[in-house]
Amino acid sequence: MxxxxxxxxxxxxxxxxxxxxxxxxxxxxxxxxxxxxxSVGPAKAADDLKGFELDSSFDEAQRNAGVNGWSLQPLSSELPHQWVVRDTNLRLFVCEDRVASILTLQSGGLDDFAALVMQRQIEMGDPRTQIVSFMAGPKRISTITSRFSDAVGREISVQLTSIAGAPSISTNYASNTRCPEEK
Known part of the structure; x- marks a missing residue:
């Protein structure tokens, strides 16, 4: 970067x-x-989508994975549109044979999250931010999500999640492609 x-x-x-x-x-x-x-070190890797592109075809995504020695595997049978890119930190959401979103996962805490959000804010303006915290059984789950939109309607969401005190960061790149309702 x-x-x-x-x-x-x-x-x-x-x-x-x-x-x-x-x-x-x-x-x-x-x-x-x-x-x-x-201190934007962690933010440098945030846009490393490893050759995957929003709105590309699923076949193109499979080719990109294969060329790089990775494979695409379904996240679960209950979530047929969500794919894990094995041996990477990426997840893909495929809709109508198009990559509708790309999710990156990384370790990090509040300082890393703040650097990522600040970088996006400089590039894209003020985010819409949502904060949620709730108990799930004996564990507290808390999230802070900052959403940014670009000029063509794509959205980038940076999320800090803490489950029972263990933090992680995800960045989701979503195209403006709308998926039809599941039947």
């Missing part, structure tokens, strides 16, 4: 804060943003 655009944006924001009388609070917010921008 080329960090030059992020560095230029940071420099513009710091210059804006320093060249105008905007107060110490805003200056510290700019400094904090700069510190966070320097």
């Amino acid at each position: 080329d960090l030059k655009p992020l560095e230029e944006l940071f420099e513009r924001r710091v210059n804006h804060c320093c060249n105008r009388e905007v107060g110490m609070r805003n200056l510290w917010m700019c400094v904090l943003a700069g510190i966070m921008l320097t």
